[in-house]
Amino acid sequence: MIRLENLSKIYxxxxxxxxxxxxxxxxxxxxxxxxxxxxxxxxxxTLMNIIGCLDVATEGKYYLDGRDITSYNQNQLAExxxxxxxxxxxxxxxxxxxxxxxxxxxxxxxxxxxxxxxxEEAIRTLEMMGLKERIHHRPSELSGxxxxxxxxxRALVNHPSVILADxxxxxxxxxxxxxxxxxxxxxxxxxxxxxxxxxxxNVARYARRLITIRDxxxxxxxxxxxx
Amino acid sequence: xxxxxxxxxxxxxILSNKMRSFLTMLxxxxxxxxxxxxxxxxQGSTQRVSSQIESLGTNLIIINITGGRNRSVTQEDLERIKxxxxxxxxxxxxxxxxxxxxxxxxxxxxxxxxTPGYQEVRNTHVQLGRFLLQNDLDMRFRVxxxxxxxxxxxxxxxxxxxxxxxxxGVEFSIVGILEExxxxxxxxxxNRVIIPLTTGQRLLRNTEVRTFYxxxxxxxxxxxxxxxxxxxxxxxxxxxNSFRVFNQTQxxxxxxxxxxxxxxxxxxxxxxxxxxxxxxxxxxxxxSVTERTREIGIRKAIxxxxxxxxxxxxxxxxxxxxxxxxxGIMLGFVGVSFLSRILNIPAAISAEVVLLxxxxxxxxxxxxxxxxxxxxxxxxxxxxLRYE
Numbered sequence: 001m002i003r004l005e006n007l008s009k010i011y012x013x014x015x016x017x018x019x020x021x022x023x024x025x026x027x028x029x030x031x032x033x034x035x036x037x038x039x040x041x042x043x044x045x046t047l048m049n050i051i052g053c054l055d056v057a058t059e060g061k062y063y064l065d066g067r068d069i070t071s072y073n074q075n076q077l078a079e080x081x082x083x084x085x086x087x088x089x090x091x092x093x094x095x096x097x098x099x100x101x102x103x104x105x106x107x108x109x110x111x112x113x114x115x116x117x118x119x120e121e122a123i124r125t126l127e128m129m130g131l132k133e134r135i136h137h138r139p140s141e142l143s144g145x146x147x148x149x150x151x152x153x154r155a156l157v158n159h160p161s162v163i164l165a166d167x168x169x170x171x172x173x174x175x176x177x178x179x180x181x182x183x184x185x186x187x188x189x190x191x192x193x194x195x196x197x198x199x200x201x202n203v204a205r206y207a208r209r210l211i212t213i214r215d216x217x218x219x220x221x222x223x224x225x226x227x
Numbered sequence: 228x229x230x231x232x233x234x235x236x237x238x239x240x241i242l243s244n245k246m247r248s249f250l251t252m253l254x255x256x257x258x259x260x261x262x263x264x265x266x267x268x269x270q271g272s273t274q275r276v277s278s279q280i281e282s283l284g285t286n287l288i289i290i291n292i293t294g295g296r297n298r299s300v301t302q303e304d305l306e307r308i309k310x311x312x313x314x315x316x317x318x319x320x321x322x323x324x325x326x327x328x329x330x331x332x333x334x335x336x337x338x339x340x341x342t343p344g345y346q347e348v349r350n351t352h353v354q355l356g357r358f359l360l361q362n363d364l365d366m367r368f369r370v371x372x373x374x375x376x377x378x379x380x381x382x383x384x385x386x387x388x389x390x391x392x393x394x395x396g397v398e399f400s401i402v403g404i405l406e407e408x409x410x411x412x413x414x415x416x417x418n419r420v421i422i423p424l425t426t427g428q429r430l431l432r433n434t435e436v437r438t439f440y441x442x443x444x445x446x447x448x449x450x451x452x453x454x455x456x457x458x459x460x461x462x463x464x465x466x467x468n469s470f471r472v473f474n475q476t477q478x479x480x481x482x483x484x485x486x487x488x489x490x491x492x493x494x495x496x497x498x499x500x501x502x503x504x505x506x507x508x509x510x511x512x513x514x515s516v517t518e519r520t521r522e523i524g525i526r527k528a529i530x531x532x533x534x535x536x537x538x539x540x541x542x543x544x545x546x547x548x549x550x551x552x553x554x555g556i557m558l559g560f561v562g563v564s565f566l567s568r569i570l571n572i573p574a575a576i577s578a579e580v581v582l583l584x585x586x587x588x589x590x591x592x593x594x595x596x597x598x599x600x601x602x603x604x605x606x607x608x609x610x611x612l613r614y615e
Binding site: 049052054055074075078079081082083087089093094095097106107109110111115154158 | 232239240243521522524525526527528529530531532533534535608609612
């Protein structure tokens with residue numbers, strides 16, 4: 001479903017060139033649960049941004065569902081982000097002035113879904129995350145774990161092909177972190193494709209495939225045993 | 228994204244920061260209030276002046292002799308003008324300011340010395356007694372027809388026919404009271420005294436009549452008669468700058484022009500405050516974009532297109548400014564009703580002005596929101612997400 005061919009990302013800072021990704025080739029199939037691991041500065045976030053269409057590669061090809069999206073413009077990329085990806089961030093990234101429900105409705109607003117259907121879908125997804133009682137709360141009235149569950153609901157509500165999670169447990173205590181990882185495991189067992197970015201091996205273990213990246217290159221790509 | 232959704236979003240964003248939104252709107256509120264009030268008062272006074280002039284009669288022509296001493300119009304000339312086709316009546320008028328006294332009371336008023344024809348030409352009639360007669364002129368009788376203000380001032384009542392007054396120290400007897408006319412731009416029409424021309428020439432020590440009022444048989448022939456008189460006087464004086472012939476229509480358009488210019492100028496100044504209001508909006512929208520960089524990043528990550536962000540911020544500034552416009556209109560209504568009462572000017576806010584003000588304030592919001600909105604829309608999602 002996702003296929004990267006000889007992908008490189010080079011940042012120019014004045015006269016210096018910083019190679020963030022160096023000639024990466026990678027395929028991820030539907031239904032996989034992949035963890036991308038690496039120390040900070042290894043290029044894993046850049047890789048996630050490119051996979052998630054938030055950024056574009058300097059060289060190489062990116063095929064999504066068999067379509068070459070390397071040359072897509074900003075608007076087309078926005079549409080791909082809206083339809084194909086659901087993002088879960090380390091810092092939750094909820095809009096503080098909106099309620100949980102309104103936050104979850106946002107992707108549907110940009111997808112052009114009508115108000116009634118939008119509401120139903122958002123409520124359904126929030127209930128799935130066990131937040132039925134909290135839909136009218138603002139992020140500041142929710143615990144970290146609850147906020148991250150709202151964020152997951154927002155990522156799921158538009159039925160994306162891939163869920164991209166960037167250090168989803170980074171800002172949580174270990175108990176909430178485990179709960180969140182259980183949710184990802186559950187989502188995977190229901191057939192969702194999940195890509196997890198982390199530097200924590202305990203988090204990475206929830207995945208079924210572990211890709212390690214260092215200095216912009218893939219150094220290992222292996223199956224992980226069921227926990 | 229749908230339009231109504233965008234408007235809802237704009238309102239919730241504006242309401243979430245009430246004090247700041249209000250202060251931002253203040254510039255537009257003041258601008259719109261000023262524009263509305265000034266235009267309404269300007270239009271009101273123009274209308275009043277116009278209707279006053281029209282009430283004098285649209286078939287009136289005024290001739291002023293402005294040239295040197297020897298430029299006088301003889302009785303013969305008058306007969307000649309009167310016999311022109313379309314001319315109905317002509318009345319020479321000699322005027323001046325005088326002091327009128329009765330008993331121990333006195334008042335300053337304007338005096339017009341004229342002929343019986345004045346009655347028809349100026350559409351001026353008596354409510355009591357009689358107007359001037361040819362006999363009064365022939366015999367140089369010291370009789371006067373007075374306005375109601377003069378009667379009120381000197382006698383405290385209006386049935387004063389037969390009473391004596393002294394004008395600049397000369398005794399006159401009152402033979403008629405004029406109908407009440409109300410006040411006009413040139414002061415009160417009721418505060419005046421009319422006496423026979425011949426008597427007036429002696430009283431004012433001036434035999435040279437330089438003003439003539441003339442009425443035509445119908446308003447349609449006014450222009451034709453004006454041209455005829457101009458031709459006649461040009462031939463007589465051999466100088467077309469030594470006299471002026473004008474009619475109500477010309478006077479009307481001159482006054483309209485003057486008040487329109489004044490109104491435009493005042494509204495221009497008020498418009499500048501709208502401009503300043505717009506700059507205030509732009510300023511606060513730029514601050515808002517910076518503050519909400521992260522929000523913009525999140526929205527973009529979730530799938531907002533350039534256009535969605537652009538429209539969101541544009542609508543926000545248009546709503547902010549439009550709301551200011553609506554508040555300004557309401558305040559304008561209050562201001563107009565207050566000022567028109569104080570200044571005694573009949574002023575009404577026309578629908579066009581309201582529409583114009585609304586459109587203008589929304590337009591100001593869109594124009595001044597354009598730069599901040601496009602700045603927001605062109606943010607890179609990754610940088611925006613990283614922004615703390």
